[in-house]
Amino acid sequence: MCGIVGVLAEKNAASMAFAALKRLEYRGYDSWGVAFKGGKSIEVLKKTGKLPESFSFQAGSGTALAHTRWATHGKVTEANAHPHLSNDKTIAVVHNGIIENHEELKHFLEGKGFSFNSETDTEIIPNLIQLFMGEGQSFKEAVRLSLKKIDGSYAVVAMHAGERELVAARNGSPLVIGLGKHSIFAASDVPAFLDHAKKVVYLNDFEMALLGKKAEFFDVLTGKQLEKDVEEVNWSIEQAQKGEFPHFMLKELNEQRFTIKKAVQQPKGIIEKVSSMIKNAKGVFFVGCGTSYHACVSSAYIFSHVAKMHVNVVLASEFRNYEEFLEKETLVIAVSQSGETADVLDAVKTAKKRSSKVVSIVNVMGSSLTRLSDETIMMNSGPEICVLSTKSYTSQLAILLLLAYVVAGKQVEGHELVEKAAALSQKVIDESSAPAKELAARLKNSRDFFLIGRDLAFPSALEGALKIKEVSYIHAEGFAGAELKHGTIALVEEGIPCIVFSTDQTRPLIMSNAQELKSRGAFIIGIDSKPNKLFDYFFRVEEVGNANPILMILPIQLLAYHLAVEKKLDPDKPRNLAKSVTVK
Ligand code: M6R
Numbered sequence: 001m002c003g004i005v006g007v008l009a010e011k012n013a014a015s016m017a018f019a020a021l022k023r024l025e026y027r028g029y030d031s032w033g034v035a036f037k038g039g040k041s042i043e044v045l046k047k048t049g050k051l052p053e054s055f056s057f058q059a060g061s062g063t064a065l066a067h068t069r070w071a072t073h074g075k076v077t078e079a080n081a082h083p084h085l086s087n088d089k090t091i092a093v094v095h096n097g098i099i100e101n102h103e104e105l106k107h108f109l110e111g112k113g114f115s116f117n118s119e120t121d122t123e124i125i126p127n128l129i130q131l132f133m134g135e136g137q138s139f140k141e142a143v144r145l146s147l148k149k150i151d152g153s154y155a156v157v158a159m160h161a162g163e164r165e166l167v168a169a170r171n172g173s174p175l176v177i178g179l180g181k182h183s184i185f186a187a188s189d190v191p192a193f194l195d196h197a198k199k200v201v202y203l204n205d206f207e208m209a210l211l212g213k214k215a216e217f218f219d220v221l222t223g224k225q226l227e228k229d230v231e232e233v234n235w236s237i238e239q240a241q242k243g244e245f246p247h248f249m250l251k252e253l254n255e256q257r258f259t260i261k262k263a264v265q266q267p268k269g270i271i272e273k274v275s276s277m278i279k280n281a282k283g284v285f286f287v288g289c290g291t292s293y294h295a296c297v298s299s300a301y302i303f304s305h306v307a308k309m310h311v312n313v314v315l316a317s318e319f320r321n322y323e324e325f326l327e328k329e330t331l332v333i334a335v336s337q338s339g340e341t342a343d344v345l346d347a348v349k350t351a352k353k354r355s356s357k358v359v360s361i362v363n364v365m366g367s368s369l370t371r372l373s374d375e376t377i378m379m380n381s382g383p384e385i386c387v388l389s390t391k392s393y394t395s396q397l398a399i400l401l402l403l404a405y406v407v408a409g410k411q412v413e414g415h416e417l418v419e420k421a422a423a424l425s426q427k428v429i430d431e432s433s434a435p436a437k438e439l440a441a442r443l444k445n446s447r448d449f450f451l452i453g454r455d456l457a458f459p460s461a462l463e464g465a466l467k468i469k470e471v472s473y474i475h476a477e478g479f480a481g482a483e484l485k486h487g488t489i490a491l492v493e494e495g496i497p498c499i500v501f502s503t504d505q506t507r508p509l510i511m512s513n514a515q516e517l518k519s520r521g522a523f524i525i526g527i528d529s530k531p532n533k534l535f536d537y538f539f540r541v542e543e544v545g546n547a548n549p550i551l552m553i554l555p556i557q558l559l560a561y562h563l564a565v566e567k568k569l570d571p572d573k574p575r576n577l578a579k580s581v582t583v584k
Pocket residue numbers: 289290291292293335336337338339340341344387388389390466470579580581
């Protein structure tokens with residue numbers, strides 16, 4: 001859940017670490033810190049709150065570490081911010097993950113005379129390294145032995161005041177090594193170093209890297225040296241920058257003009273292969289969290305309508321309850337932008353334990369999920385930096401829609417439908433932008449929003465509500481059209497904004513639900529291809545049948561964005577959230 005960086009560079013390592021950290025800010029923004037060499041000692045700078053736009057470091061050649069925190073252990077204070085130092089101040093560590101046996105290790109170290117300055121579990125690590133070095137171990141070996149003592153998850157980078165090397169390791173939390181011409185990086189995610197390195201090495205669990213004049217790799221458990229593949233990333237630095245847009249959310253939302261189409265431009269054979277796995281499976285489960293879960297809910301309707309097939313949709317965090325129904329022939333399809341969501345990885349591990357097959361639909365290349373899956377369909381959306389999922393959602397919908405059509409033997413029809421939606425997305429975004437801004441100014445002080453949709457538009461109501469809540473902090477709830485009157489309609493009062501997703505197929509019934517709301521004074525915002533006298537406000541969204549969910553969410557993404565801007569909130573970094581939720 002945190003962002004970590006280690007840099008080894010000829011000069012300006014501290015500034016480079018800060019710049020890299022800035023690109024990982026979406027991973028956590030409660031507090032931050034940088035450690036760098038100041039002569040023979042390690043200087044540490046820590047601050048609470050978000051990272052400033054820039055920061056100048058007087059020194060810092062050789063090695064530097066940086067960390068942006070999303071608090072798990074201990075409050076948001078400077079003392080709890082990383083990097084953490086050993087008692088003798090010669091070793092600094094940044095860490096993402098959770099050390100489950102930290103209490104036990106803390107008592108062990110206290111027994112050896114160590115003291116602690118923070119409430120974090122991380123502070124254990126530099127002190128264990130100090131202990132092992134005191135017993136005569138090399139820096140690299142001391143890190144390895146320390147990690148062997150840890151139960152739980154970690155991505156760790158350690159530096160030593162007297163060494164020109166960094167040691168990085170992972171188990172359960174993401175870490176990638178970037179190999180540049182004049183620098184080497186270890187970071188939670190590739191965008192951190194895209195301006196310096198495109199050659200990468202993805203670490204697997206229990207692997208470590210010794211970064212010096214070159215990068216060497218070792219097994220944490222055995223110490224044995226490993227041969228690792230160097231891969232080339234195809235993301236550009238421009239994709240990881242805001243460019244002319246004020247926020248990543250607006251940039252990424254606008255990119256849907258291209259990303260929806262790109263999502264279905266897949267390498268030859270993969271869609272066919274996965275669709276035949278779906279056809280031949282004895283039970284199919286779609287799992288995901290948050291927005292990705294909403295894409296899964298959509299897929300249940302799509303598979304039912306198009307492929308005439310029942311699929312199970314389960315929140316990844318609840319999937320373990322289904323373990324006994326998993327067999328060798330069961331197929332689990334894990335949907336995740338980051339490929340690092342802990343609950344999704346846990347669900348996949350449950351499936352693997354039962355020898356079920358796993359297919360993932362992922363955006364981030366080299367992520368943990370890709371390495372746990374039998375087959376992976378890449379979303380091709382490019383880096384999604386804003387904490388809110390926008391373009392990744394419509395890419396997921398496009399891929400799931402295509403899969404259902406291929407399962408039904410209607411590949412050409414599926415492609416045509418996605419391409420039609422992709423072409424219309426430009427029009428919907430352009431035509432909705434100004435009205436969404438105007439509507440946001442009018443509704444920014446609302447206390448609640450209710451959203452309703454039936455059939456395929458029901459998951460759109462769920463996703464629309466999530467978008468509004470997480471970015472504007474206005475309470476919003478999505479319902480299947482008929483459900484609101486089973487209780488929640490008691491909350492509807494004069495002027496309350498209610499968003500109604502309507503399609504050719506659902507119009508008669510959803511309008512009667514809209515009428516029920518209107519009769520109680522609701523302010524009705526229609527998302528439809530046709531105007532209606534019930535609508536107080538109207539976003540026109542062309543009818544594209546089974547691809548409707550791809551287009552219907554666009555005006556609400558825009559509305560959510562403008563609500564945040566109107567409320568002077570940062571849409572890219574909503575409070576309490578982080579882009580990748582790497583804790584269960
Ligand atoms: O990376 P993932 O798709 O697995 O992430 C799952 C959720 O954490 C994510 O969709 C979250 O709900 C977003 N903030 C929604 O905008």
